[in-house]
Amino acid sequence: MTPWQPVLLSNVNRPNSERITTYMAHGGYEALRKALNMAPAAVIAEVKASGLRGRGGAGFPTGVKWGFIAQDAPVKYLAVNTDEGEPGTFKDRLIVERDPHSILEGVIISAYAVGAHRAFVYIRGEFFLGVKRWIKAIADAYQHGFLGKDILGSGFDLDVSVHRGAGAYICGEETAMIESLEGKRGEPRLKPPYPAQIGMWDQPTIVQNVETLANIRHIIGRGAAWYASIGTEQSKGPKIFCVSGHVNRPGNYELPLGTPLREIIYEHAGGVRMGRRIKAIIPGGVSTPILPPDKLDVPMAFETLAAAGSALGTGAIVVMDETTDMVEAIRRITSFFVHESCGICVPCRIGGVRLLETLETIGAGKGTLADLERLDYLSRSISGLTFCPMGTGMCEPIASGINLFRSEFDARVAA
Amino acid sequence: MNVTDIQPSGVRIVDPAKEAMLLSALYIAQEREGVLTPEAIARVAERLGLEPGQVYSVASFYTLFRMQPTGRYLIQVCDGLSCYLCGGANQVVDYISAKIGIGPGETTPDGRFSLEKVQCLASCGTAPAMRINDDLYENLTPATIDAILERLQGEV
Ligand SMILES: Cc1cc2nc3c(=O)[nH]c(=O)nc-3n(C[C@H](O)[C@H](O)[C@H](O)COP(=O)(O)O)c2cc1C
Ligand code: FES
Numbered sequence: 001m002t003p004w005q006p007v008l009l010s011n012v013n014r015p016n017s018e019r020i021t022t023y024m025a026h027g028g029y030e031a032l033r034k035a036l037n038m039a040p041a042a043v044i045a046e047v048k049a050s051g052l053r054g055r056g057g058a059g060f061p062t063g064v065k066w067g068f069i070a071q072d073a074p075v076k077y078l079a080v081n082t083d084e085g086e087p088g089t090f091k092d093r094l095i096v097e098r099d100p101h102s103i104l105e106g107v108i109i110s111a112y113a114v115g116a117h118r119a120f121v122y123i124r125g126e127f128f129l130g131v132k133r134w135i136k137a138i139a140d141a142y143q144h145g146f147l148g149k150d151i152l153g154s155g156f157d158l159d160v161s162v163h164r165g166a167g168a169y170i171c172g173e174e175t176a177m178i179e180s181l182e183g184k185r186g187e188p189r190l191k192p193p194y195p196a197q198i199g200m201w202d203q204p205t206i207v208q209n210v211e212t213l214a215n216i217r218h219i220i221g222r223g224a225a226w227y228a229s230i231g232t233e234q235s236k237g238p239k240i241f242c243v244s245g246h247v248n249r250p251g252n253y254e255l256p257l258g259t260p261l262r263e264i265i266y267e268h269a270g271g272v273r274m275g276r277r278i279k280a281i282i283p284g285g286v287s288t289p290i291l292p293p294d295k296l297d298v299p300m301a302f303e304t305l306a307a308a309g310s311a312l313g314t315g316a317i318v319v320m321d322e323t324t325d326m327v328e329a330i331r332r333i334t335s336f337f338v339h340e341s342c343g344i345c346v347p348c349r350i351g352g353v354r355l356l357e358t359l360e361t362i363g364a365g366k367g368t369l370a371d372l373e374r375l376d377y378l379s380r381s382i383s384g385l386t387f388c389p390m391g392t393g394m395c396e397p398i399a400s401g402i403n404l405f406r407s408e409f410d411a412r413v414a415a
Numbered sequence: 416m417n418v419t420d421i422q423p424s425g426v427r428i429v430d431p432a433k434e435a436m437l438l439s440a441l442y443i444a445q446e447r448e449g450v451l452t453p454e455a456i457a458r459v460a461e462r463l464g465l466e467p468g469q470v471y472s473v474a475s476f477y478t479l480f481r482m483q484p485t486g487r488y489l490i491q492v493c494d495g496l497s498c499y500l501c502g503g504a505n506q507v508v509d510y511i512s513a514k515i516g517i518g519p520g521e522t523t524p525d526g527r528f529s530l531e532k533v534q535c536l537a538s539c540g541t542a543p544a545m546r547i548n549d550d551l552y553e554n555l556t557p558a559t560i561d562a563i564l565e566r567l568q569g570e571v
Contacts, residue, residue: 087495087535125479126536128549166438166477169534183437185476244497244539251540286496318497318539332496336534342476 006254007238008214012098018133020140023101029146031221035109036154038220043113047216049224051236056081056172056209057285057314059302068196069114069204076116077205079181079195080107080213082123082130083165083172086285087336088316091240091252092210096123096130099214100137104160106213108146109220111158114206118159122177125166134162169340173388174207176342187344188388211240232258235301235312243269245319246276257312258304262296265319276321280404284313286333287393289400309400326405327412330397331359337394348391351382355398367413375402433463441474450484478533486522486529488567491546494532497539507543507555508532514564527568 011017011026020028035043048063069076080103084092095103111119121134138160141147149157163181165171171180175189178200199205215237219227228236235257241264244250248270255264261283265271272278278293283300289310291298298308305312320329338352355378361367362375379395386392402409440463444455451474453467460467474480492498492508499505508530512518515528522529538544541553552563 084537085535088497088539089535090537090540093537124537125477126546129551164438164442165479166441167479168477180438181435183434183473185473187476242540244542245500250497250501250542282496316539318500320500324500329496329499332494332499336495339534 004255007218008211008240009252009254011102012094017098018100020101020137020144028101029105031217032105032108032146033152035112035220036152036156040113040115043109043220046224047113047219050219050227052212052215052219053235053302054209055211055239057086059312062208062212065196066114066206069206073204075203076114077200077203078107078111078114078116078119079177079200079205079207080119080121081172081174081177081207081209082121083177084124085169085172086287086314086316088242088244088282088285088318089314090242093127093130094252095210095214096127097133100133102214102217103210104137104141106216107160108151108158109216110206110208110213112156116206117157120181121160121162122181123162123164125164131162131164138162170342170390173390177207178205187342230256232299232301232304234303239315241300242316243319246273246321247271247319248273258299258301261298261300261317264300264317272319272321276323278319279322279324280320280326282318282397284311285316286336287396288313289396290404292404326401326408327359327363330401331363333397334359334394337390345387345391347382348386348394351378352394354378362409362412365412369413372409372413434465436463437465437470437473441480445480450481486526488527488547489529489531491531491533493536493538493544495535495539498542498544501542507545510557510560
């Protein structure tokens, strides 16, 4: 098989890759021209046919989401999720910093498809360079007539603005992001209604991850049939896998969905440091269940990871070798969630603190079997019972970790 | 729409709803004083026609809005899983602590440095990582940390 030629990351290593001139010299904004000559419904149909699913973690089919927007709604919004905060994930930052126009072209095409004339870019407050790159890209796009009134003579208008978050992981959750964009505390809203029905200022709002949007120009440019020929049955197209932890070459690797985990770790990321054996793998960011090394041959796709007992999540692969202290690794993940809990629901706010305390006790060698039972009881009282998916995500590494590494936990507690 | 509508602070105010301007207003207020004082919060509230309590409530939700002053250089070391696995996190914090003589959550007596542990910086592929004010430092080693701290010690 010929090696995969990057599509999403084809520009990022060029000199001055972030500039509009570089982008346009390599086919940039051609897909926009093409899309503006299509009917909006045809653009939606093309994205639907491509099989593209969201890259922000939930994997919802993008074209289907666009179809939910009420055609007759007078005002519709598009919100661009650049809040990337799921530990282990560092792909969105790369695209925003090195190839912001590839996202922006997707933003304009998407807004045209759903009939939005206003798009809001929400970016994680800590992404200082990313903020600058977004602002510059948007300013240059205005100057070239890709934004503003009557874009490329099509009669379509679109304004885009950049909004900085201010340090809150939960604002990556789409409804919390909308609250934050409205100038409020980033506390999630109850779903349904989904943002596509009632979003920003109660108007239908499409929220999309930046990697998802970076796919759009390729789907329109090369066609849905080409796109759908990449990947597996239910997971189409290329995906950026972020590999970190105990590997020789950590980094972002763009590969077709369905690439086996083993190939990503051993061929692309250079294998495990010092030739050690793998003890555990987090396949999709810290909200996804931990996998044992006997699952290394799982294809990295939505359906296959679900069957293996985990999830594709953001595609952030964290590799832990045989020397890893799993109690400490899981404690560390839990401490992240406890820090980031927005606090509106009790299972996540209080349950998280209790989980962390218990893990700290066990980690310090002061735990008993009752503490292990408490972890189990607490996860069952949190998982599936929180206001938003974050609290449930918090339990995934704990439940799977104890299940897989029970003997390590047992060895740390007094009988 | 005009390109000049884009503010240097990173936020272009697009909606007449005053509330939606709150985060950007807080950034501007904080940029000026380095910290959000009660007076700054009251001023923001007045300018946007909001209650000071509401402004405080929103500001207190977000970690980047700071109610307590910090040193001139705020060193934020990633405490995330991937940085921990790559020998970062604890080791980097301990190393810096030993060098500048303060622990996490503290500020040096001369007000030059504050030290903090923070969540994943989205630099896991270039771990260990830390941020000092607006600058990101990746693939940290004792030698690179020494060089960074020495440079900042020397800044007048
Ligand atoms: C706690 C939490 C945090 C999230 N953080 C992000 C994020 O940082 N970036 C992102 O794109 N999606 C994030 N999501 C997913 C969004 O809610 C939403 O599904 C996504 O932005 C939709 O875009 P997509 O369909 O293109 O993936 C998060 C979800 C949850 C529950
Ligand atoms: S864990 Fe340190 S940057 Fe992600």
